[in-house]
Amino acid sequence: MSRNAAETEGKILDLAESLIRKNGYNGVSFRDLASGVGVKSSSVHYYFPTKEDLGAKVARRYTDRFLNALGDPQDGPVTASEIVKKLHGLFVSALGSDGQMCLCGILAAESAGLPESVVTEAKSFFDRVSEWMTLSLSRTEWARNRSEEEIKAEALSALALLEGGMIIARVRNDPALLTTLRPQLAR
Amino acid sequence: MSRNAAETEGKILDLAESLIRKNGYNGVSFRDLASGVGVKSSSVHYYFPTKEDLGAKVARRYTDRFLNALGDPQDGPVTASEIVKKLHGLFVSALGSDGQMCLCGILAAESAGLPESVVTEAKSFFDRVSEWMTLSLSRTEWARNRSEEEIKAEALSALALLEGGMIIARVRNDPALLTTLRPQLAR
DNA sequence: CGTAATCTACCTATCAGTAGATAGATAAAT
């Protein structure tokens, strides 16, 4: 009996994130999580009453961590290429060596059939990352003769390229593909 | 008793495609398909012995239809912007007004947990579309002073941008987003 | 031609396994 609350809850979140990124939301069960962590499925319900609750919390944690790694846009890189490089680097390390999808990318792909609060959290990832990009880019020389709309479109297209790149890298079993895509980001 | 083989099989494929695009592979069951088509689940097994078999056939059909719509690259548009426009248009109509994902996009996102033959078919979509793009672009003025590698990278990044754009359009419930992304394709 | 055999396209019924979820017991920590 380990009887270590924080540890178990964290382990469940970790494993849930990893399994959702691998198999999608519908490809993960309470029993998978329980057996992976070494408890019974009822104990998973103890921490996360419903699957929706678990999914939303995993997504929120992922997004918080992602934005934390990006840092404060007011205190970040000041050239467009460095900003893009930072975002790109985060996606590359998220994909990892074993081709893990972006959690919110796979949730977004499945979103039409997911519980409301999970979709809300997935949406929030894109809102927040795209806001980080927009704010960061706005401070650069590159943005001087560009409209707010152009900057937002650039942020969104960078995100789209990276998410799509992950998908293709994954199905091709070729994590290096995402690296290949980097030159397409800087312009 | 309708007793109309071709019709039933086609209806199953149509519905399976639509449901997978909405909910993902793991979000579709034989019973969903059966009740939607108006038969029993055992009849779905009659046409498609296993779910893997069904998934692979749905993916193959989708890819064939997609490439057919793209047409013969030897007999298609000869400018880079028209080529890009054609591909973009197909993705826009695939997304539709109700935000349906690209079938092979969602399968690729889930691919780590899917049966082998389904993954093979999903991969084939990207191989074939990217080959269409590469062949098409190679015939253009734009390609004159570019290497094979550069052209392939361009094809892949266009595909990535469109797949990622669909994902984001979908989670934002904003099909117009994909249209916004078009200028980012032409360069 | 007529009829027997086979095939097609479904059906009912059922299986073992798994899904998410809940109730209630228990032991340890506070």
Place this chain on the structure above:
DNA sequence: ATTTATCTATCTACTGATAGGTAGATTACG
């Protein structure tokens, strides 16, 4: 003594899959 963290046990619903049956259409044959 209460709260916390787990367990056992169980529920109903659903999963993919299979066995075996049947009405009607098609084909083979004498």
